[in-house]
Amino acid sequence: MTTAVTDRLAVRGTRAEVLRRAERRLGELLAHERARWSGVDERGAVPVDTVTSLVDAGGKRLRPAFCVTGYLAAGGDPEDPMVADAASGIELVHTGALLHDDVLDASDTRRGAPAAHVRHAAVHAERGWRGESRRYGEGVALISGVLAMLYADRLTRGLPPAAREVWGEMVTEIQIGQHLDVAVAAEGVIAPELSRWIAICKSGRYSITRPLLLGAALAGRPDLTSAFEEYGECLGLAFQLRDDLIGAFGDSTVAGKPVGLDLEQHKMTLLLAEAAERDQQVRCLVNRPEWDTAALLDLLDESRTRIEERIDALVERAGVALDQAAIEPVWREELSEMALEVAYRNR
Amino acid sequence: MTTAVTDRLAVRGTRAEVLRRAERRLGELLAHERARWSGVDERGAVPVDTVTSLVDAGGKRLRPAFCVTGYLAAGGDPEDPMVADAASGIELVHTGALLHDDVLDASDTRRGAPAAHVRHAAVHAERGWRGESRRYGEGVALISGVLAMLYADRLTRGLPPAAREVWGEMVTEIQIGQHLDVAVAAEGVIAPELSRWIAICKSGRYSITRPLLLGAALAGRPDLTSAFEEYGECLGLAFQLRDDLIGAFGDSTVAGKPVGLDLEQHKMTLLLAEAAERDQQVRCLVNRPEWDTAALLDLLDESRTRIEERIDALVERAGVALDQAAIEPVWREELSEMALEVAYRNR
Numbered sequence: 164m165t166t167a168v169t170d171r172l173a174v175r176g177t178r179a180e181v182l183r184r185a186e187r188r189l190g191e192l193l194a195h196e197r198a199r200w201s202g203v204d205e206r207g208a209v210p211v212d213t214v215t216s217l218v219d220a221g222g223k224r225l226r227p228a229f230c231v232t233g234y235l236a237a238g239g240d241p242e243d244p245m246v247a248d249a250a251s252g253i254e255l256v257h258t259g260a261l262l263h264d265d266v267l268d269a270s271d272t273r274r275g276a277p278a279a280h281v282r283h284a285a286v287h288a289e290r291g292w293r294g295e296s297r298r299y300g301e302g303v304a305l306i307s308g309v310l311a312m313l314y315a316d317r318l319t320r321g322l323p324p325a326a327r328e329v330w331g332e333m334v335t336e337i338q339i340g341q342h343l344d345v346a347v348a349a350e351g352v353i354a355p356e357l358s359r360w361i362a363i364c365k366s367g368r369y370s371i372t373r374p375l376l377l378g379a380a381l382a383g384r385p386d387l388t389s390a391f392e393e394y395g396e397c398l399g400l401a402f403q404l405r406d407d408l409i410g411a412f413g414d415s416t417v418a419g420k421p422v423g424l425d426l427e428q429h430k431m432t433l434l435l436a437e438a439a440e441r442d443q444q445v446r447c448l449v450n451r452p453e454w455d456t457a458a459l460l461d462l463l464d465e466s467r468t469r470i471e472e473r474i475d476a477l478v479e480r481a482g483v484a485l486d487q488a489a490i491e492p493v494w495r496e497e498l499s500e501m502a503l504e505v506a507y508r509n510r
Numbered sequence: 511m512t513t514a515v516t517d518r519l520a521v522r523g524t525r526a527e528v529l530r531r532a533e534r535r536l537g538e539l540l541a542h543e544r545a546r547w548s549g550v551d552e553r554g555a556v557p558v559d560t561v562t563s564l565v566d567a568g569g570k571r572l573r574p575a576f577c578v579t580g581y582l583a584a585g586g587d588p589e590d591p592m593v594a595d596a597a598s599g600i601e602l603v604h605t606g607a608l609l610h611d612d613v614l615d616a617s618d619t620r621r622g623a624p625a626a627h628v629r630h631a632a633v634h635a636e637r638g639w640r641g642e643s644r645r646y647g648e649g650v651a652l653i654s655g656v657l658a659m660l661y662a663d664r665l666t667r668g669l670p671p672a673a674r675e676v677w678g679e680m681v682t683e684i685q686i687g688q689h690l691d692v693a694v695a696a697e698g699v700i701a702p703e704l705s706r707w708i709a710i711c712k713s714g715r716y717s718i719t720r721p722l723l724l725g726a727a728l729a730g731r732p733d734l735t736s737a738f739e740e741y742g743e744c745l746g747l748a749f750q751l752r753d754d755l756i757g758a759f760g761d762s763t764v765a766g767k768p769v770g771l772d773l774e775q776h777k778m779t780l781l782l783a784e785a786a787e788r789d790q791q792v793r794c795l796v797n798r799p800e801w802d803t804a805a806l807l808d809l810l811d812e813s814r815t816r817i818e819e820r821i822d823a824l825v826e827r828a829g830v831a832l833d834q835a836a837i838e839p840v841w842r843e844e845l846s847e848m849a850l851e852v853a854y855r856n857r
Contacts, residue, residue, distance in 0.1 A: 196682075200686050203686070203690075203707060204690060204704055204707070206689070206690055206693040206694070206697075207686050207689070207690055209689060209693065210685060210686065210689045263652060263653075263656070266649070266652070267645070267649045267652070267653075269642075269645060287696060290697075292696040292697055292698070293695065293696050293697070293698050293776050294695065294696055294775065294776070295616075298614070298616060299692065299696050301648070302613070302614045302689075302692050303689065303692075305610060305613070305614070305652055306610075306614075306685050306688055306689045306692075308656075309610070309655075309656060309659065309685055310682070310685045310686075312656065312659070312660075313659075313678075313681050313682055313685065314682075316663050316678075317678050317682075320674055320678070327667055331660075331663075331664050331667070334660050335543075335657070335660055335661075335664075338557060338653050338656055338657045338660065339547050339550070339554050339557065339657075341653055342553070342554070342556060342557045342649075342650065342653045343550075343551060343553055343554055345646065345649050345650075345653075346553040346556065347553070348640065348641065349634060349639040349640050349641055349646050350553075350637075350639055350640075351639075351640050357551055360550060360551070428641065429640050429641070
């Protein structure tokens with residue numbers, strides 16, 4: 164089979180169609196669950212609505228895109244409904260993780276709107292309900308996050324064993340990464356290696372590598388594992404460094420979430436961990452019990468050129484990894500383009 | 511086939527062996543995960559340890575017992591490893607729900623020890639870690655609860671579709687029930703019908719009916735559904751009324767959790783909802799913005815004979831339901847005995 168006949172527009176059209184199907188699947192499941200639980204009591208639909216409003220608030224749909232791209236690049240049949248199930252499931256896992264993340268980080272804004280726990284705490288306070296507003300708001304976010312993950316599980320229940328294996332790894336890793344992230348921040352641990360592992364595990368791996376591997380597993384192509392892994396790990400690091408740059412220097416209205424919070428919360432981001440490893444001054448500053456946020460920001464700002472070069476190098480290595488993958492050139496180009504989008508985005 | 515040859519000791523021995531296998535499965539999974547994540551960093555094992563210590567703290571193992579009993583009563587093969595997987599999975603779901611429940615209810619004690627969120631908040635405070643101790647403690651409980659549910663999912667991944675169907679219903683229902691419980695308490699809703707639904711959904715159904723149905727589904731016996739459902743719903747109500755009685759009048763050292771908290775937190779328990787439905791005085795008291803806990807306790811105390819009679823009637827109806835089930839008499843006797851244990855326990 165040659166690739167001359169398939170041009171980039173055609174493969175993009177196919178991918179867009181699968182992604183639309185995934186969105187539809189997601190919308191149908193949530194609408195069905197809404198109808199079901201509001202039939203018991205209108206309050207029963209609140210956790211479903213909380214999931215739905217975060218899903219509907221947009222988001223980059225990065226994970227479904229990598230899952231479907233991995234699948235199609237691996238030669239999977241676009242008509243097979245399983246890939247849409249997996250792609251929508253992965254978005255729901257992400258939704259659940261965000262709902263919990265904002266509680267764990269006490270982050271007030273998400274996708275340009277008040278975070279779910281903040282919104283529900285406000286409703287509680289406004290209506291003068293009993294008990295503590297914070298506990299109620301965080302409770303709704305907790306339950307809604309779990310619900311999103313259960314729905315994700317339901318969507319992916321029928322996946323073949325190899326794909327479920329990837330799935331199980333991914334969802335466990337997110338939780339452990341989440342805990343390590345919280346613990347390292349609380350203890351103020353300066354451990355660049357550990358911070359790198361957390362960044363890989365919590366963000367890069369679950370945003371890029373696992374979705375790609377899930378797609379390859381669905382298409383029955385374990386031979387793509389090592390190339391996709393290499394591409395994913397490099398791009399995952401680039402993704403996380405960009406995320407940290409946006410978190411430190413971005414425009415919060417563009418990012419849709421608060422900027423500068425990581426440093427305020429003593430969060431040992433990958434960006435900071437790498438800077439501390441390289442720069443004695445940064446190391447001194449982060450070892451103090453109270454952080455001088457302004458001084459740290461200045462030092463990070465000075466090293467921005469170096470960080471951009473590091474991102475460039477990671478994107479290049481991701482490209483080299485793709486060259487080893489036995490996939491059609493048109494998909495190699497697609498994945499290269501996605502690497503650029505991920506590494507050089509502004510939100 | 512006659513039942514003369516199988517005496518009660520023999521079936522109990524079989525069930526105990528399956529339950530031991532379920533415990534072993536649970537222990538092995540947790541030990542394996544502990545080793546795996548502590549290999550990354552010792553802190554990575556904290557959520558696994560949090561799950562393990564609650565599992566090891568005992569608990570009644572009610573749900574695994576009903577699952578295995580339902581399975582064996584339905585004629586399932588005791589050697590099939592699937593039933594041990596399902597039984598251990600159900601205990602893990604319960605563990606996760608308890609970890610979250612204690613955060614949602616701000617309950618400080620569980621199984622006679624400080625609740626997980628309290629214990630971890632104390633560690634945070636003692637070691638002078640950064641950030642808020644409460645957020646850290648509740649964060650660990652949140653993540654650990656999610657992890658328990660993910661492990662439960664992993665254990666039950668291989669179940670046949672009919673059993674997964676029951677499973678999916680169960681885990682979703684727990685979350686919606688949990689939210690309704692929180693919401694009704696916050697809003698101070700006096701709605702006996704809704705409170706009854708919550709009690710059935712959140713406790714009775716997931717403690718008794720769903721485990722039994724899961725067992726029957728594993729054994730390929732959908733014909734037992736309606737009898738098990740009727741038995742489970744009646745016994746579930748009795749279970750919940752007993753739970754509420756223990757919560758109101760029990761001995762906290764025996765119960766292993768705080769007593770009197772439900773009323774203090776304006777929780778519309780099934781016990782209270784039924785009392786409010788019957789008794790004008792109770793209705794008046796619960797409609798006030800602040801509850802007179804002592805007066806409510808007195809009124810509930812006066813109606814204890816009536817509540818005990820209601821429990822007796824529910825246990826009897828559960829027994830009648832069993833008479834309709836096409837199961838061996840020896841299992842009918844076992845399930846009758848379990849009904850007595852559940853309905854007349856003191857913890």
